Amino acid sequence: MKKYMAYPYGVWMLIFIIAPILLVVYYAFTDKSGALTLGNFTSMLSYTSIFGRSFLLAFAATVVCLLLGYPLAYIMSKQPPRWQNFYMMLIMLPMWMNFLLRTYAWMSILENNGFINQFLQNIGVIRLLNTLLRPEAPIEYLPLINTGGAVVLGMVYNFLPFMVLPIYNVLIKIDKKLIEAAQDLGAPSGAVFRKVIFPLSMPGVIAGITMVFVPAVSTFVISKTLGGGKEMLIGDLIDLQFMGNAYNPQLGSAIALVMMALVFLCMLIMNRFDDGSGEEGGLLL
Amino acid sequence: MKRFFQQFYLLLLFLFLYAPIFTLMLFSFNADKSRVIWHGFTLDWYAELFRDSTIIHSLYVTLIVAFASALLSTLLGTVAALGIHCMRRRTKGVYLTVNSIPMSTSDTIMGVTFMLLFAMLMLEKGYLTLILAHTTFSVPYVVLNVMPKLRQLDKNAYEAALDLGATPSQALQKVILPEIMPGIVTGAIMAFTLSVDDFVVSYFTAGTTSQPLSVVIYSMTRRRISPKINALSTLLFLAVLILLVIINFRQSRDESHKNAQKPKYQPLKGVEN
Numbered sequence: 001m002k003k004y005m006a007y008p009y010g011v012w013m014l015i016f017i018i019a020p021i022l023l024v025v026y027y028a029f030t031d032k033s034g035a036l037t038l039g040n041f042t043s044m045l046s047y048t049s050i051f052g053r054s055f056l057l058a059f060a061a062t063v064v065c066l067l068l069g070y071p072l073a074y075i076m077s078k079q080p081p082r083w084q085n086f087y088m089m090l091i092m093l094p095m096w097m098n099f100l101l102r103t104y105a106w107m108s109i110l111e112n113n114g115f116i117n118q119f120l121q122n123i124g125v126i127r128l129l130n131t132l133l134r135p136e137a138p139i140e141y142l143p144l145i146n147t148g149g150a151v152v153l154g155m156v157y158n159f160l161p162f163m164v165l166p167i168y169n170v171l172i173k174i175d176k177k178l179i180e181a182a183q184d185l186g187a188p189s190g191a192v193f194r195k196v197i198f199p200l201s202m203p204g205v206i207a208g209i210t211m212v213f214v215p216a217v218s219t220f221v222i223s224k225t226l227g228g229g230k231e232m233l234i235g236d237l238i239d240l241q242f243m244g245n246a247y248n249p250q251l252g253s254a255i256a257l258v259m260m261a262l263v264f265l266c267m268l269i270m271n272r273f274d275d276g277s278g279e280e281g282g283l284l285l
Numbered sequence: 286m287k288r289f290f291q292q293f294y295l296l297l298l299f300l301f302l303y304a305p306i307f308t309l310m311l312f313s314f315n316a317d318k319s320r321v322i323w324h325g326f327t328l329d330w331y332a333e334l335f336r337d338s339t340i341i342h343s344l345y346v347t348l349i350v351a352f353a354s355a356l357l358s359t360l361l362g363t364v365a366a367l368g369i370h371c372m373r374r375r376t377k378g379v380y381l382t383v384n385s386i387p388m389s390t391s392d393t394i395m396g397v398t399f400m401l402l403f404a405m406l407m408l409e410k411g412y413l414t415l416i417l418a419h420t421t422f423s424v425p426y427v428v429l430n431v432m433p434k435l436r437q438l439d440k441n442a443y444e445a446a447l448d449l450g451a452t453p454s455q456a457l458q459k460v461i462l463p464e465i466m467p468g469i470v471t472g473a474i475m476a477f478t479l480s481v482d483d484f485v486v487s488y489f490t491a492g493t494t495s496q497p498l499s500v501v502i503y504s505m506t507r508r509r510i511s512p513k514i515n516a517l518s519t520l521l522f523l524a525v526l527i528l529l530v531i532i533n534f535r536q537s538r539d540e541s542h543k544n545a546q547k548p549k550y551q552p553l554k555g556v557e558n
Binding site: 001002003004005006007008009010012013015016017018019020021023024027068071072075076078082085086087089090091092093094095096097098099100101102104105106107108109111113114115118157160210214215217218219220221224225235238239242243249252253256259260263267 | 291294295298299301302303304305306308309312320321361362364365366367368369370371372376380383384386387389390391392393394397398399400401402405417418421424428443453457461478481482484485488489498499502503506510514515518521522525526529533536537
């Protein structure tokens with residue numbers, strides 16, 4: 001055991017982590033001929049609405065994930081140990097189903113003639129809505145797919161495990177004696193949660209928020225399949241510059257750089273809420 | 286009552302997580318191409334799946350890349366963790382910060398940066414670029430799984446082994462490795478899972494003849510996905526399910542085995558998770 005054992009990975013990180021980031025910076029500040037320019041950033045101004053929408057949808061997805069995921073992690077941590085492993089497995093298992101297929105499956109559920117609308121037709125909700133609201137043209141289905149809501153749903157569905165796992169991992173490590181002490185000192189169960197459990201689970205919450213928000217803000221597949229491709233997100237924009245018809249890696253790099261900076265800023269603000277319990281907080285599993 | 290609500294909540298959320306997967310599986314047996322209307326039972330899609338050379342080849346690419354990158358990242362990550370563990374606080378901090386970059390960068394951006402890098406290095410997109418990229422985003426998880434095990438390690442064990450005449454490599458093999466093995470295994474499994482599940486990074490780094498399954502599926506979603514894909518995912522899902530059940534079964538058997546052997550008084554071993 002010597003510290004030089006880490007040097008190979010150090011070199012690896014230089015080549016595959018540091019160098020690529022420097023490349024993005026280089027591309028972002030140059031034009032096609034290689035001359036220095038800020039043009040890439042000024043031409044990004046026309047995409048402000050895309051940035052806004054991406055951050056809004058990702059924010060919504062993160063909030064929903066937290067609201068759904070925290071109780072789930074909390075209840076899981078209260079189960080007998082044997083069941084906990086089982087539930088953990090159940091949460092991890094969908095991740096083995098290809099990400100695209102999982103999203104694709106939602107299309108058949110949300111489509112205009114998909115399962116939800118079929119169900120609503122069969123139990124007569126659509127007819128009821130038509131008689132109650134009397135729209136100018138009677139509706140045959142609820143518009144579910146190709147909406148912002150569908151995109152948020154897709155994000156929540158795909159990234160929920162990333163919220164649950166870190167919170168769960170922090171919750172099961174909380175010292176039971178602290179909870180007992182609070183109870184012994186007469187705190188009602190609501191106060192025990194508010195004053196002891198929740199503050200102690202903050203590192204997990206922060207890790208969860210990061211792990212949901214970062215992929216959500218830059219996804220480009222979910223918006224294409226569930227959003228119908230009408231409402232572009234930053235991810236789509238970057239994809240278009242690198243792999244699409246609008247091939248322009250300089251502009252793409254500038255967008256990527258700005259997004260990295262924005263996300264970094266968000267994380268910095270987030271981490272102010274963390275009480276700095278160190279390395280362990282970011283640990284995933 | 287409270288317990289009932291808790292169980293009910295769990296049930297609802299697991300229904301939410303699994304409903305889409307079960308629909309996918311169900312419609313792999315549908316006699317028609319439709320993905321919403323049931324036309325009767327068939328196994329035709331499974332037969333067609335095995336005749337589709339593109340899909341079979343992509344599955345092969347996915348597995349090769351996953352095995353290679355999991356192996357490489359486990360090796361690189363474990364050795365790195367051993368080294369980082371011995372470093373001074375400052376260098377350790379630098380290493381761990383850079384190590385955490387891939388985990389907190391989104392896939393899209395990582396994919397794009399790899400694409401630029403490989404273009405500059407003039408590496409043609411193919412197996413090599415896929416493996417390099419997947420290894421890079423997997424190593425951090427191996428490091429982070431091995432480091433806590435090293436911290437739990439008794440600091441004197443390694444030196445005691447040396448004092449008793451073991452060579453450094455013997456001490457490593459006989460004393461350190463067995464202790465940190467659970468971390469290494471978890472890291473390796475995570476690396477493999479991440480590689481299999483990855484689409485975005487592969488999308489930016491795969492060549493035309495080395496497309497992994499996820500990229501092939503993506504090019505299909507733009508048209509209409511054939512129920513062949515449903516059939517394939519059903520098979521993959523069942524394979525993973527069986528694997529996990531076996532692992533879980535073995536773990537719980539080992540645990541009950543260990544518990545049976547445990548002495549009444551346990552020596553204090555520090556905090557275990």
